[in-house]
Amino acid sequence: xxQSLFKYSLHLGDNALIIGxxxxxxxxxxxxxxxxxxxxxxxxxxxxxxxxxxxxxGEIEGKGRTEDDLxxxxxxxxxxxxxxxxxxxxxxxxxxxRQYLYDVYNYQLYEDLMESQDERIAAIAVKSIKEIAYHRxxxxxxxxxxxxxxxxxxxxxxxxxxxxxxxAGELVxxxxxxxxxxxxxxxxxxxxxxxxxxxxxxxxxxxxxxxVPYDRPMQTGGRTGLHTEHMGFIxxxxxxxxxxYPGVEW
Amino acid sequence: MVTDTTKExxxxxxxxxxxxxxxxxxxxxxxxGILRGVSIDNGELIxxxxxxxxxxxxxxxxxxxxxxxxxxxGYENARVELILSPAWTTDWIxxxxxxxxxxxxxxxxxxxxxxxxxxxxxxxxxECPHCxxxxxxxxxxxxxxxxxxxxxxxxxxxxFEYFKCH
Numbered sequence: 001x002x003q004s005l006f007k008y009s010l011h012l013g014d015n016a017l018i019i020g021x022x023x024x025x026x027x028x029x030x031x032x033x034x035x036x037x038x039x040x041x042x043x044x045x046x047x048x049x050x051x052x053x054x055x056x057x058g059e060i061e062g063k064g065r066t067e068d069d070l071x072x073x074x075x076x077x078x079x080x081x082x083x084x085x086x087x088x089x090x091x092x093x094x095x096x097x098r099q100y101l102y103d104v105y106n107y108q109l110y111e112d113l114m115e116s117q118d119e120r121i122a123a124i125a126v127k128s129i130k131e132i133a134y135h136r137x138x139x140x141x142x143x144x145x146x147x148x149x150x151x152x153x154x155x156x157x158x159x160x161x162x163x164x165x166x167x168a169g170e171l172v173x174x175x176x177x178x179x180x181x182x183x184x185x186x187x188x189x190x191x192x193x194x195x196x197x198x199x200x201x202x203x204x205x206x207x208x209x210x211x212v213p214y215d216r217p218m219q220t221g222g223r224t225g226l227h228t229e230h231m232g233f234i235x236x237x238x239x240x241x242x243x244x245y246p247g248v249e250w
Numbered sequence: 251m252v253t254d255t256t257k258e259x260x261x262x263x264x265x266x267x268x269x270x271x272x273x274x275x276x277x278x279x280x281x282x283g284i285l286r287g288v289s290i291d292n293g294e295l296i297x298x299x300x301x302x303x304x305x306x307x308x309x310x311x312x313x314x315x316x317x318x319x320x321x322x323x324g325y326e327n328a329r330v331e332l333i334l335s336p337a338w339t340t341d342w343i344x345x346x347x348x349x350x351x352x353x354x355x356x357x358x359x360x361x362x363x364x365x366x367x368x369x370x371x372x373x374x375x376x377e378c379p380h381c382x383x384x385x386x387x388x389x390x391x392x393x394x395x396x397x398x399x400x401x402x403x404x405x406x407x408x409x410f411e412y413f414k415c416h
Contacts, residue, residue: 034390034400041392048304052334123335128304130337130369130416135369138391 004177005118005186006060007080010070011223013053014081017071019102020046020232021238022089031092039095045131052124072242077225078234084167086222086230093153094160096142101164103136104200105171108193117185130196140204147208154209169218172197233238253353255290265287266297269319272393273410279312283342286333295320295328300338301320301394303416339363340416351413352379359402359415368415371399377402379410386410 023043030036054067084102089095110132113125147157172194181187190196205212221227241248265289267280279285279299284317286298297316301309313330320328343351348358357376361368368374376386383405390400398411 037289037394038390038392039398044305044307044396045303046300046305048306052304119335123337127301127337128336131304131361133366133369134391134414141391 001060001062004180006057008178008187009053009057009121009183011080013050013057013070014084016046016050016053016080016218017081018081018234019085019099020044021049021234022085023095023099024115025089025093034140035092042135042138044075044236045135049124049128049131049218052127055095056120056124064197068242072239074232076227077224079227079231079235082167082170083219083222083228084164084171086228086234087164087167088230090160093146093156094163096139096146097157097160098164099135100139100143101168101201102171103132103139104204104221105197106124106134107136108190108197112188112190112193115188118187121186143204144208147210157208158210162216166211166216166219168198168201168222169194170222172224174219175223217237259288259290262290262295262297262320263321264315265319265325267352269312269315270307272315272358274351274354276350277347279316281344281347281350284312288392295325297328297330298333300333300336302338306396308395323410340413343413346360353380355410356398356406357410357412359413361415363415371412371414374412374415376401376412378408380408381406 021104022138023039023046024037026039028036030039035075050071051067054070055069058065058067084098086099089098107129110125110129113121114129116125141159146153148154174189174193178187178189202212233248263285266285267278269279269285271277271279271282271284274282282302284299284302286300288298289296297320297385299309299312299316309332316330317328320326341363344357351358357379357411360374360376362370369409371388371391375384378386378401381403383403385404386401387404388399389402389409392398393400393411397416399414400409401412402409
C-alpha cells in the first residue's frame with residue numbers, strides 16, 4: 001500500500017469531518033433561520049467530502065476498514081486535522097472568520113488537487129470545487145458585512161482574528177513525505193502555497209479594516225496528532241453513538 | 251447475444267428513467283442527470299448513478315428507489331454503483347425538466363456551470379415562478395436542500411426556491 005497516499009487521504013478526510021462537525025453544531029442555533037440553514041448546508045458538503053476521502057483511504061489501506069471505522073473509531077492522536085478546524089464556534093463572527101480562513105485555503109488546495117494524476121483524487125476534487133467556491137463566496141460576503149458593520153461587529157471580528165490567525169499557518173504546512181506524493185504527480189502543489197495563501201488573507205484582512213496580528217507565532221501540531229484541548233470534547237460527542245452501540249447504523 | 255444484452259439493458263434503463271427524485275418528485279433521476287447508465291456484465295446488473303452534491307442525503311434514498319423499481323419488475327441482485335466522474339452539473343438538466351421545475355414553483359438553474367458568476371449566483375436575475383415578475387431578490391444563498399437557494403418576489407411577495415446553477 002502507498003502509506004503516504006493513505007495518510008494524505010485521511011488528513012483531507014479529517015479536516016473535512018472536523019470542520020463539518022463544528023458547523024453542524026450550529027444546527028438549531030443560528031442567529032436567524034437562513035443562516036442556520038446555510039451553515040448546516042455547508043456542514044453537509046464537508047461531511048460528504050469527508051466520506052469520499054475516508055472511503056478512498058479505506059480502500060488504499062486494504063484492511064477492510066470502512067468510512068465509519070475511520071471517522072468514528074480512531075483515537076485522538078490518530079486524527080490529523082489542522083488545529084483551525086477544531087476551534088470552537090464562539091459567536092457568529094468567529095465562526096465566519098474561521099470559515100473564511102479555511103475556505104481560502106481549501107479552494108486553493110482543491111484547485112491543485114484537480115490536477116492530480118491520481119484519477120480518484122482528481123475526481124473528488126473536481127466534484128467538490130464548485131461547493132467550495134460557493135462556501136468561500138458565502139464566508140467572504142459575511143466577513144465584509146461584519147467587519148464593515150457596526151463598531152461592535154468590527155471589534156468582534158478583530159477579536160476573532162486575534163484568536164484564530166495563528167492557526168492559519170498550519171494549513172499550508174509542508175511535510176517531507178508529501179514531497180514524495182508531489183513527485184509522483186499524485187498531489188499537485190503550487191510553487192509556494194503558503195505565500196499564495198497569506199498574500200490573499202493578509203490583503204483581504206487589510207481591505208476589511210482588520211489588523212493582522214503578525215507578531216504571534218504560528219501554532220502547529222494537528223497534522224501530527226497533537227491537538228488543542230477542544231479535540232477531545234469533539235470526539236466524545238462525535239464518537240458517542242459508535243462507542244455506546246458498536247456497529248449501529250442509521 | 252450482444253444484441254440481447256443491449257436490449258435488456260435498454261429495457262432496464264426504461265424502468266429506471268421513471269424513478270422520481272425523492273426531494274423534487276416532479277423530476278425523475280434521468281431528468282436530473284443522476285442516472286448515468288445500466289450495464290449487464292457477466293450476468294451482473296450494474297446501475298450507475300452520480301451524486302448531485304457530495305453530502306446529499308437523498309442519494310441513499312435514490313439507491314433504494316432504484317433497487318425497489320427493479321425488484322418490482324423481477325430484477326433482483328442489482329448493484330448500484332456511485333460514480334464521481336464526470337462530476338454532476340445542472341447543465342445536464344433538459345429544457346423540458348427546467349419547465350417542469352418552474353411549473354412546480356422552483357426557479358430553474360440559470361446560466362452555464364462553467365461560468366463562475368453563474369456558479370456563485372452573482373448577477374443571477376430570476377423570474378418569479380409564481381407570477382413571472384423579474385423583480386426578485388436573493389434571501390439566502392442556501393435553502394431547504396443542498397441544491398437550492400431562497401429568493402422572494404417583490405411583486406407578488408411570495409417566497410420561492412431557486413435550483414442553483416452547479
